[in-house]
Amino acid sequence: MAARLVEQTSANQPIAPARRTGEVIMDVQNISLSFGGVKALSDISFDVREHEIRAIIGPNGAGKSSMLNCINGVYQPQEGSITFRGRTFRHMNSHQVATMGVARTFQNLALFKGMSVLDNIMTGRNLRIKSNLFLQALRIGPAEREEIRHREFVEHIIDFLEIQPYRKTPVGQLPYGLQKRVDLGRALAMEPQLLLLDEPMAGMNVEEKQDMCRFVLDVNDEFGTTVVLIEHDMGVVMDISDRVVVLDYGRKIGDGTPAEVRDNPDVIKAYLGTSH
Amino acid sequence: MLYRENGQFKTTYRADQQIFPITQDRLFIAAALLFAFVVVPGIASDYTFRALLVPFLIMSLAALGVNILVGYCGQISLGSGAFMAVGAYGAYNFFTRIPNMPLLPALLVGGLCATVFGVIFGLPSLRVKGLYLAVATLAAQFFSDWMFLRIKWFTNYAPSGSVSVSGMQVLGMPIDSPVSKYLLCLSILVVMGLLAKNLVRSAMGREWMAIRDMDVAAAVIGIRPMYAKLTAFAVSSFIVGVAGALWGFVYLGAWEPAAFSVDQSFRLLFMVIIGGLGSIMGSFFGAAFIVLLPIGLNQFLPVLLGWFGIEISTAGISHAELMIFGALIVWFLIVEPHGLAKLWSTGKQKLRLWPFPH
Amino acid sequence: QPKEQFFPALPYRTGPYAPNGVPWANGYLDYLKLVNARGGINGVKIIFEECETGYDTARGVECYERLKGKHGGATLFQPLSTGITFALTDKAPGDKIPLITAGYGRSESQDGGVFKWNFPLAGTYWLAADVLVQYIGKKEGGLDKLKGKKISLVYHDSPYGKEPIALLQERSKMHGFDLQLLPVAHPGVEQKATWLQIRQARPDYVLLWGWGVMNSTSLKEAQATGYPRDKMYGVWWSGAEPDVKDVGEGAKGYNAIAMQHGAEPQAAVVKEVLDKLHAKGQGTGPKEEVGSVLYMRGLMSAMMGVEGVRAAQERFGKGKWMSGEQVRWGLENLNLTQAKLDALGFKGVMRPISTSCMDHLGSNWARIHTWDGKQWKFTSDWLQADEQVLKPLVKQTADKYATEKKLQRRTPQDCQS
Amino acid sequence: MDPKNIVLNVNGIEVIYNHVILVLKGVSLQVPEGGIVAILGGNGAGKTTTLRAVSNLLKGERGEVTKGSIELRGERIENLSPSDLVQRGVVQVMEGRHCFAHLTIEENLLTGAYTRKNKAEVAANLEKVYAYFPRLKTRRASQAAYTSGGEQQMCAIGRALMASPSIVLLDEPSMGLAPQIVEEVFGIVKDLNTKERVTFLLAEQNTNMALQYSDYGYIMESGRVVMDGPASELATNEDVKEFYLGVGGGERKSFRDVKSYKRRKRWLA
Amino acid sequence: MGFFLETVFGGLMAGMLYSLVALGFVLIFKASGVFNFAQGAMVLFAALAMARFAEWLPGWIGVENIFVVTAIAVILAGAVMFVVAWLVERLVLRHLVNQEGATLLMATLGIAYFMDGLGQTIFGSDIYKIDVGMPKDPVMAFESVFQGGILLNKEDMVAAVVAALLVLLLSLFFQKTGTGRALRAVADDHQAAQSIGIPLNRIWVIVWCVAGVVALVAGIIWGSKLGVQFSLATVAMRALPVVILGGLTSVPGAIIGGLIIGVGEKVSEVFLGPYVGGGIEIWFAYVLALLFLLVRPQGLFGEKIIDRV
Numbered sequence A: 001m002a003a004r005l006v007e008q009t010s011a012n013q014p015i016a017p018a019r020r021t022g023e024v025i026m027d028v029q030n031i032s033l034s035f036g037g038v039k040a041l042s043d044i045s046f047d048v049r050e051h052e053i054r055a056i057i058g059p060n061g062a063g064k065s066s067m068l069n070c071i072n073g074v075y076q077p078q079e080g081s082i083t084f085r086g087r088t089f090r091h092m093n094s095h096q097v098a099t100m101g102v103a104r105t106f107q108n109l110a111l112f113k114g115m116s117v118l119d120n121i122m123t124g125r126n127l128r129i130k131s132n133l134f135l136q137a138l139r140i141g142p143a144e145r146e147e148i149r150h151r152e153f154v155e156h157i158i159d160f161l162e163i164q165p166y167r168k169t170p171v172g173q174l175p176y177g178l179q180k181r182v183d184l185g186r187a188l189a190m191e192p193q194l195l196l197l198d199e200p201m202a203g204m205n206v207e208e209k210q211d212m213c214r215f216v217l218d219v220n221d222e223f224g225t226t227v228v229l230i231e232h233d234m235g236v237v238m239d240i241s242d243r244v245v246v247l248d249y250g251r252k253i254g255d256g257t258p259a260e261v262r263d264n265p266d267v268i269k270a271y272l273g274t275s276h
Numbered sequence B: 001m002l003y004r005e006n007g008q009f010k011t012t013y014r015a016d017q018q019i020f021p022i023t024q025d026r027l028f029i030a031a032a033l034l035f036a037f038v039v040v041p042g043i044a045s046d047y048t049f050r051a052l053l054v055p056f057l058i059m060s061l062a063a064l065g066v067n068i069l070v071g072y073c074g075q076i077s078l079g080s081g082a083f084m085a086v087g088a089y090g091a092y093n094f095f096t097r098i099p100n101m102p103l104l105p106a107l108l109v110g111g112l113c114a115t116v117f118g119v120i121f122g123l124p125s126l127r128v129k130g131l132y133l134a135v136a137t138l139a140a141q142f143f144s145d146w147m148f149l150r151i152k153w154f155t156n157y158a159p160s161g162s163v164s165v166s167g168m169q170v171l172g173m174p175i176d177s178p179v180s181k182y183l184l185c186l187s188i189l190v191v192m193g194l195l196a197k198n199l200v201r202s203a204m205g206r207e208w209m210a211i212r213d214m215d216v217a218a219a220v221i222g223i224r225p226m227y228a229k230l231t232a233f234a235v236s237s238f239i240v241g242v243a244g245a246l247w248g249f250v251y252l253g254a255w256e257p258a259a260f261s262v263d264q265s266f267r268l269l270f271m272v273i274i275g276g277l278g279s280i281m282g283s284f285f286g287a288a289f290i291v292l293l294p295i296g297l298n299q300f301l302p303v304l305l306g307w308f309g310i311e312i313s314t315a316g317i318s319h320a321e322l323m324i325f326g327a328l329i330v331w332f333l334i335v336e337p338h339g340l341a342k343l344w345s346t347g348k349q350k351l352r353l354w355p356f357p358h
Numbered sequence C: 001q002p003k004e005q006f007f008p009a010l011p012y013r014t015g016p017y018a019p020n021g022v023p024w025a026n027g028y029l030d031y032l033k034l035v036n037a038r039g040g041i042n043g044v045k046i047i048f049e050e051c052e053t054g055y056d057t058a059r060g061v062e063c064y065e066r067l068k069g070k071h072g073g074a075t076l077f078q079p080l081s082t083g084i085t086f087a088l089t090d091k092a093p094g095d096k097i098p099l100i101t102a103g104y105g106r107s108e109s110q111d112g113g114v115f116k117w118n119f120p121l122a123g124t125y126w127l128a129a130d131v132l133v134q135y136i137g138k139k140e141g142g143l144d145k146l147k148g149k150k151i152s153l154v155y156h157d158s159p160y161g162k163e164p165i166a167l168l169q170e171r172s173k174m175h176g177f178d179l180q181l182l183p184v185a186h187p188g189v190e191q192k193a194t195w196l197q198i199r200q201a202r203p204d205y206v207l208l209w210g211w212g213v214m215n216s217t218s219l220k221e222a223q224a225t226g227y228p229r230d231k232m233y234g235v236w237w238s239g240a241e242p243d244v245k246d247v248g249e250g251a252k253g254y255n256a257i258a259m260q261h262g263a264e265p266q267a268a269v270v271k272e273v274l275d276k277l278h279a280k281g282q283g284t285g286p287k288e289e290v291g292s293v294l295y296m297r298g299l300m301s302a303m304m305g306v307e308g309v310r311a312a313q314e315r316f317g318k319g320k321w322m323s324g325e326q327v328r329w330g331l332e333n334l335n336l337t338q339a340k341l342d343a344l345g346f347k348g349v350m351r352p353i354s355t356s357c358m359d360h361l362g363s364n365w366a367r368i369h370t371w372d373g374k375q376w377k378f379t380s381d382w383l384q385a386d387e388q389v390l391k392p393l394v395k396q397t398a399d400k401y402a403t404e405k406k407l408q409r410r411t412p413q414d415c416q417s
Numbered sequence D: 001m002d003p004k005n006i007v008l009n010v011n012g013i014e015v016i017y018n019h020v021i022l023v024l025k026g027v028s029l030q031v032p033e034g035g036i037v038a039i040l041g042g043n044g045a046g047k048t049t050t051l052r053a054v055s056n057l058l059k060g061e062r063g064e065v066t067k068g069s070i071e072l073r074g075e076r077i078e079n080l081s082p083s084d085l086v087q088r089g090v091v092q093v094m095e096g097r098h099c100f101a102h103l104t105i106e107e108n109l110l111t112g113a114y115t116r117k118n119k120a121e122v123a124a125n126l127e128k129v130y131a132y133f134p135r136l137k138t139r140r141a142s143q144a145a146y147t148s149g150g151e152q153q154m155c156a157i158g159r160a161l162m163a164s165p166s167i168v169l170l171d172e173p174s175m176g177l178a179p180q181i182v183e184e185v186f187g188i189v190k191d192l193n194t195k196e197r198v199t200f201l202l203a204e205q206n207t208n209m210a211l212q213y214s215d216y217g218y219i220m221e222s223g224r225v226v227m228d229g230p231a232s233e234l235a236t237n238e239d240v241k242e243f244y245l246g247v248g249g250g251e252r253k254s255f256r257d258v259k260s261y262k263r264r265k266r267w268l269a
Numbered sequence E: 001m002g003f004f005l006e007t008v009f010g011g012l013m014a015g016m017l018y019s020l021v022a023l024g025f026v027l028i029f030k031a032s033g034v035f036n037f038a039q040g041a042m043v044l045f046a047a048l049a050m051a052r053f054a055e056w057l058p059g060w061i062g063v064e065n066i067f068v069v070t071a072i073a074v075i076l077a078g079a080v081m082f083v084v085a086w087l088v089e090r091l092v093l094r095h096l097v098n099q100e101g102a103t104l105l106m107a108t109l110g111i112a113y114f115m116d117g118l119g120q121t122i123f124g125s126d127i128y129k130i131d132v133g134m135p136k137d138p139v140m141a142f143e144s145v146f147q148g149g150i151l152l153n154k155e156d157m158v159a160a161v162v163a164a165l166l167v168l169l170l171s172l173f174f175q176k177t178g179t180g181r182a183l184r185a186v187a188d189d190h191q192a193a194q195s196i197g198i199p200l201n202r203i204w205v206i207v208w209c210v211a212g213v214v215a216l217v218a219g220i221i222w223g224s225k226l227g228v229q230f231s232l233a234t235v236a237m238r239a240l241p242v243v244i245l246g247g248l249t250s251v252p253g254a255i256i257g258g259l260i261i262g263v264g265e266k267v268s269e270v271f272l273g274p275y276v277g278g279g280i281e282i283w284f285a286y287v288l289a290l291l292f293l294l295v296r297p298q299g300l301f302g303e304k305i306i307d308r309v
């Protein structure tokens, strides 16, 4: 997939103007989550369509990250359910969610600090590795071929994200912005159906944000990956997302196209402020 | 620029994924193996074999096993002594109870016994973490101490509970001379070392490291913590178990549970920390540091002091040895907190730049 | 051929058992020095070298390997640790170096027919246990009076501590007393549970098979739970000054079996050591220690080794250097008569010893001494272990060892060599 | 800049991590008393490293300054401990928040006032921080680890302010904050700067805001300063506009339209 | 019944003694995130210093009065522990700021070796006596209630009171003072603590000093019980299950953990041991701690282990 992406982008093809959003791929129904006294989410519902870029915005502490955590099984919501590709579930563990094709990046960088960039991204392929422990220990025949196949795939991602020079650097030593990219790479390596991005562009300057946007858009366009994106940069959100959910202290206060949301008085009051 | 990789372009991923991708490393390893297998048997003395090399090799193997668990999977364990003991007593029972049981299978079966034991005592790791787990694994240690002292069957009803083996052979060759013991240990170590190296650089190893570094994120990308942790316990205790069997069979010849006491567990942990967590090479360095350094100090100190005309009592030497050993540990950590293996690789990196400072 | 006889020493002067290890090592070295001061073994001087084991088996094995080939080859080894003894028992035959394990090691190794290279001279744990039971029986007014009595064994939970169990069980079957086994985990700093059990069971006697800090802790717990110390009997490794010193008055009345000797400040050999060595500043440890129990054991252990060499010289050539094999013969044909002992300054310290090919023990006598709050005093006559009880047990266990190791019992011809 | 009122003078420093990785290759910058100076630059340019060098927090990262000098009001400070620097009024807000996970928000803030012994002052500071960040007040009793990313960022900034600093080193203060909070943070910076004459040195990716609020800017690239000048000048520089402000050629470009062939600007490449 | 109570009581007392050692671990861990492997060595070192000073003092200053000598010896030993703390900070910790737990643990191991060697060199490796006038003989209580009464050990009771007092003091210190808060901050994040001006150097000297004093108290009490000798260091091994059961970061946890472990250990050995050949108390203590951990992975009172993404 990434291979094709790179070719196409370098061939400089214009991005298709018409968005090809499809059926509802994920439906979040009445999710409520609280920690002790803190209600992080109350009765949140929204849906995500195939191929779309769905943004979640809201002030700090609104419950955006918690929402993602519910989707991929890190938190178990007290109420509500999530339907993903026709399967409804309330309690899922992270492993199950991952096997269903949901990948995720983290707000607070959850990379494997002691491993190199290459290894970090390779872990994203782990679900697909079939050879068993003994074959891996001996590293003969199928095990080696498999390893090389995945390595090739990962190298494409590395090329795509332009982090070739850091391939073998331990991620702990990379600057913050690059770590974010590696995080994205790891998620991409899973070839996900649904990609959850938690503030992927925090700590980047405009130019780097442009790069990141390009990555996200390319993945979305070329591979049809559905993206759920949390971001505080309104420029980015307004420009690249198809629809936006707005949360405020656990409640949903807006949902619609960027333009609709931008004009929603509740949203302006709670989040955007007057200057935007 | 003695040590450099530029100019060594990899044209295939296969080439880049070789076990030692850099030519100098390959040459170095080849030379080291040649030296160990061919030259050393010709030049080393009996004392060197029996008292230095054999324990060093066995402890390296054990440290390797511990490193898989502690260094790669991040599950700090103080039960390694117990795993060694289970390996040793397991192998002993198979070796003495089954007529004509060959040595190598007995050792491996010993390892398997340790695997079972390790997995059982690894179960708490699914819930308990970090130092809490470390201390909790002492349960395995003290339990095994007790078990081998109290359950007579394990020690073949020896009245004192200590056991011994003899008549070891591999493929018809008796293992009794120092050289044969050395070669046996070396071969096992090399084979296990290569297998372990392969393991840690493939998917399994990445799973372990992912669990070590950030378990929540690992789960989110589809790694099952339970599977990863328990395989780490299994692989680690297998290797440690084999090492334990070697320790009993080859080094001591006769042993009691105290040979695998809690001190042994601690020493193994120290080996992997000082050697370098998450480094196969580090296990060897660590074993050398903890096994050989004190002996070296013990022999070298009187000589050194002798040059200055100072005579010192045995006790004095032992105390000085403790102090110097402790000070060296601290000193090395200050120079490189990530262990000797890291120091080694930093050294290599410097060589790569040499003669330029940066 | 080397000119001097090399005596390696494997002491422990550091670590948890240092308080007990140091006096033994000092005595051992002092005697070797004394022999040199007396002119050597028929002129053959002794050189010695220490290697600290810290009571650690692996370290002990390393020391053994380090020293065994030095100075033309080690004469014999005295490992002073049950763990190291076990490990060396396997190595000694190959290296042809005899092991003297006076008062420790495997009890069955007194069977020279199987354990060709081991010499538990003058004391094994079975001997100790046997004598203790007999003595207790005597106190009760006859062994038959033991029926229905209760004896608790408080032991160091290790092969060392477990050694006497086999014999005690044998004896308990014979006389019908109850044997309660109370293991104490190494190093034995916490014994509350053990002594609570004793308080509950109220045994008539307590046998103590401890080592190092465990001994004094036992005594203190006995004091704290009010168990009478005069009903307590220790093995010889629980009956030296360091075991009771800091309990002081609290240990008054506590008994221990003496491996023939006790504290012997008056012995001739002690005076000689003080005169010839300490007076000239050549003594090994502090002067005050000379003559203490463990010091004496070191002295006596060294003496038996030296006499082994002398015996070997009798046969293989006086004034010559003896190889390990020759010394083994010497140790096997040791005949330390009272006259010889007197000449060596051991009068009153020990009884004659004579070994043979089949018997590597040489003497099965012991006595009891009692701590009076300040020092150890003998409180019994010489007592002898019962061959009828010991022999079958030794033979049976040694045979088992032989089959396991696929060894042949030594033939009479072999005994000649 | 007038050399007399330079409070912080970084002079040609070189920084090496782990004895081998050379990261800063001769960085010089000056911060005037009462000024707001911004360091701009892409990921990995060395901004964080520069700030760590100033606040002497390199050691914990196994880095060291091997060349050059750093002077605070004329005094060499390379050998002072971080806490000495705080005593002298220099406080850093670290990148990546670094809140004390097990302490509550309020305890975090109070710990920030460790060097202040005056109880009334501490109480006043606490009130001030709560007034700046009302969100913190509502979450005051919650352990820092369990607050959201933005709340932690506020906590980190608030914690630094508790020390009543005279120079604040801010490493990416806007990261992870909602837009109006970003404005507020910069508002606070301006506020402290004008009212209490606090000097700021900030490393920022939000170039737009940074240049808007600061007096002077340095642009770093691969461990070197490649451009510097008054903020207003930088803001009108064409390159800066295109690559840091995203408004090359006048209009702000849509993120959706960013062409894939676009390559990064490198001054040094 | 009487006997059961006696066992429980004995367990409680033993547990208090463990707590005393456990406290040292908790202190240093809580305040700097270092699992101090040298705690046992510190107990030994402090006790050795104390015992030997008490022995040497009459010769040095010519005072024979036991109270005066003991008091001065305690002060001197305390001073020694202060020097130790200062050196540890100066030579070791200062250079290891912000390093991982494993590295720091290893460094404390180096310290332990060093102190073992140094202690034996300076103070000798024989058995020494600490006599602070602790009562040794047993007393009987409740003789009217139970047949045979319940045997109490005065020495243990004194120790228990001392331990309880120490815990009380230290708990107050941690909860109520600014320094206590700073210590907890340091444990969480060395670098952030530095960045807001907490002087790590001073903090560490303070903490190691306090831990040194706790070690001294533990050393005196255990030393007068066991005699001062090398094995004293091994009591640390008995205190470990206490530490994890109570929680690595909780001062009161050290006490509660001690009590639970103490009782569990003794009751198991006395009532269960005979069926399986005895000698089970050590591993039983660890298994007991482990069982508690399965329910609460951070120990009874430990701070919750946080992993959040």
Ligand SMILES: Nc1ncnc2c1ncn2[C@@H]1O[C@H](COP(=O)(O)OP(=O)(O)OP(=O)(O)O)[C@@H](O)[C@H]1O
Residues within 6 Å of the ligand: A035, A038, A039, A040, A058, A059, A060, A061, A062, A063, A064, A065, A066, A067, A107, D139, D142, D146, D147, D148, D149, D150, D151, D176, D178, E308
């Ligand atoms: N594990 C938890 N325990 C307790 N409270 C939590 C936990 N996780 C989140 N919260 C609380 O829930 C609320 C929502 O947090 P969340 O991280 O989802 O916010 P967010 O919208 O991502 O904010 P930001 O933009 O600052 O990242 C916050 O107030 C936070 O303190």
Ligand SMILES: Nc1ncnc2c1ncn2[C@@H]1O[C@H](COP(=O)(O)OP(=O)(O)OP(=O)(O)O)[C@@H](O)[C@H]1O
Residues within 6 Å of the ligand: A172, A173, A174, A175, A176, A177, A178, A203, D017, D018, D021, D023, D041, D042, D043, D044, D045, D046, D047, D048, D049, D050, D061, D062, D095
């Ligand atoms: N602890 C470390 N060890 C080794 N190298 C490091 C370390 N910290 C940073 N580096 C290297 O130093 C360089 C500069 O990093 P720095 O964190 O200062 O960049 P930055 O400008 O702050 O970037 P960002 O905007 O992403 O935070 C990077 O190339 C990075 O890889």
Ligand SMILES: [Mg+2]
Residues within 6 Å of the ligand: A064, A065, A066, A107, A198, D148, D149, D150
């Ligand atoms: Mg968030």
Ligand SMILES: [Mg+2]
Residues within 6 Å of the ligand: A175, A176, D047, D048, D049, D095, D171
């Ligand atoms: Mg930065």
